[in-house]
Amino acid sequence: MNIPKKWVGRGVALVTGGSAIATVVLVLVVIGIVVQGGWGHLTRDFLLGSPEQGMTKGGIFPAIFGTFLLVTLMSLAGVPVGTITAIYLNEYVGQQSKAGRAIRFAVNTLAGIPAIVFGLFGLGFFINFVGGGADKVLYGGALHWGQPNILWASLTMALLTLPVVIVSVEEAIKTVPRELREGSLALGATRLETIWKVVLPQSMTGILTGAILAISRGAGEVAPILFTGAAYFLPNLPDGLTDQFMELGYHIYIMSTQSVDVEATKPIQFATTLVLLILTFTLNFSAIFLRWHLRGRALR
Amino acid sequence: MNASTKILTRDLNLHYGDKHALRHVDLDIPKNHVTALIGPSGCGKSTFLRCLNRMNDLIESARITGRVEVDGTDIYAKDVDPVLLRRKVGMIFQKSNPFPKSIFENVAYGPRVHGIKDKNRLEEIVERSLRGAALWDEVKDDLSKSGLALSGGQQQRLCIARAIAVDPEVLLMDEPASALDPIATAKIEELIWQLKESYTIVIVTHSMHQASRVSDTTAFFYMGEMVEMGPTQKIFTSPSQKRTEDYITGRFG
Numbered sequence: 196m197n198i199p200k201k202w203v204g205r206g207v208a209l210v211t212g213g214s215a216i217a218t219v220v221l222v223l224v225v226i227g228i229v230v231q232g233g234w235g236h237l238t239r240d241f242l243l244g245s246p247e248q249g250m251t252k253g254g255i256f257p258a259i260f261g262t263f264l265l266v267t268l269m270s271l272a273g274v275p276v277g278t279i280t281a282i283y284l285n286e287y288v289g290q291q292s293k294a295g296r297a298i299r300f301a302v303n304t305l306a307g308i309p310a311i312v313f314g315l316f317g318l319g320f321f322i323n324f325v326g327g328g329a330d331k332v333l334y335g336g337a338l339h340w341g342q343p344n345i346l347w348a349s350l351t352m353a354l355l356t357l358p359v360v361i362v363s364v365e366e367a368i369k370t371v372p373r374e375l376r377e378g379s380l381a382l383g384a385t386r387l388e389t390i391w392k393v394v395l396p397q398s399m400t401g402i403l404t405g406a407i408l409a410i411s412r413g414a415g416e417v418a419p420i421l422f423t424g425a426a427y428f429l430p431n432l433p434d435g436l437t438d439q440f441m442e443l444g445y446h447i448y449i450m451s452t453q454s455v456d457v458e459a460t461k462p463i464q465f466a467t468t469l470v471l472l473i474l475t476f477t478l479n480f481s482a483i484f485l486r487w488h489l490r491g492r493a494l495r
Numbered sequence: 496m497n498a499s500t501k502i503l504t505r506d507l508n509l510h511y512g513d514k515h516a517l518r519h520v521d522l523d524i525p526k527n528h529v530t531a532l533i534g535p536s537g538c539g540k541s542t543f544l545r546c547l548n549r550m551n552d553l554i555e556s557a558r559i560t561g562r563v564e565v566d567g568t569d570i571y572a573k574d575v576d577p578v579l580l581r582r583k584v585g586m587i588f589q590k591s592n593p594f595p596k597s598i599f600e601n602v603a604y605g606p607r608v609h610g611i612k613d614k615n616r617l618e619e620i621v622e623r624s625l626r627g628a629a630l631w632d633e634v635k636d637d638l639s640k641s642g643l644a645l646s647g648g649q650q651q652r653l654c655i656a657r658a659i660a661v662d663p664e665v666l667l668m669d670e671p672a673s674a675l676d677p678i679a680t681a682k683i684e685e686l687i688w689q690l691k692e693s694y695t696i697v698i699v700t701h702s703m704h705q706a707s708r709v710s711d712t713t714a715f716f717y718m719g720e721m722v723e724m725g726p727t728q729k730i731f732t733s734p735s736q737k738r739t740e741d742y743i744t745g746r747f748g
Binding site: 289372374378380381388 | 604
């Protein structure tokens, strides 16, 4: 049995090339199906209206609003914490120090935890422990904070997206030349002043990239908010931190599994999926653009 | 040499991990003089310079023993705040490093950090510092221009203006002209000559011509040791050590 080397080479090329093409085709097919199924339904009334008649009619505005509110609160909580962690890792502990390595290990581990586990953690920690505890102390046990709401969902999501923020900000902080830090320190600035006036302004793009990537990741996740705040259907928009909310991803899941007439919701499902895809793609592309901009600066 | 001593080191040693980068350095740096540190690459002259404003504190693996005194105070004593020390002992780096801010903000950075908020006072300090660094006439029309938009020589003078804006007493210069063309270099050297009226200057240089042009005193470093120090004229004409002579006559380095 002697297969000529030429044929082996061609076989390998065929298999690897085929796999690569399959990936591209898969993306195109997914986008194609979603666009074809949902484009016609993407009207102003759909984007700005509420679900009607058991979600077979009407729009998805509450879900869009809920998604935006969720990622906004999530960013407000997650981006500062992630940024501060990245600063600490880069400016205060050595790359090889035990503390630095321990934190990096924790960040990587956090990034590998399945989303549903975050959901359960949110339920156990934020809702039962923090919320339930607050109710006991503040309201004599009456249910107020100890139930799913937009705040707990946002905080859970912030935990999930924390590694994304930390890694992006760290990458940006690393591109700030050492000479600038030394220049500032040599003028008698403290480490904090140097970070505040030189390092952070130079890292703004990276912080923004981190925030966008986190939002894009958060907007696409459903598992963490299943138990912590997402609602099946709400007639009103949330107007406080203790309210529940509707969310795009969760809305798709509900329509496709819980609706009384799944067939009738199909056009809406497609259109909702399309909205979610447009949202996450836009966010991802702006993050890629910002990164590219940032890399360009680092090379200069 | 009858000027009083501004900085002195006694038995100064520095290790980077296992590497013994400075060996038992004893040096007296006279006040309001220009002292040049010369020697081949890796001889420890820049490392020595960075000991004088505790810039080596930032390097994790660096370990320092011995004494460094500025105006008779041990700067490595426990109660000395390196931040305050660096106000008194400023530094100009080899690669000009203006902040990506306007010319005005670059010079005002130090004074602002030290709590000066009054706009008029800042403007006054900025003008005085830019004049002091012989840059005022070239930039006075547009102080809002980015510091990075200046030429290499102008950037380095901007860094000098930035350093003198905090009113230091000592200026440490780490090969300040090594990246500049001859005309820009000449300007910097002329400036150094003027600055020594008000400041004690220690300059690390690769160029022996530069050392002989700008300095009053020269110290020769070799392999982490300070081999010889004396009036510049004497070091370059009749050094007492063989190694110094070999270096300045170009036999190595």
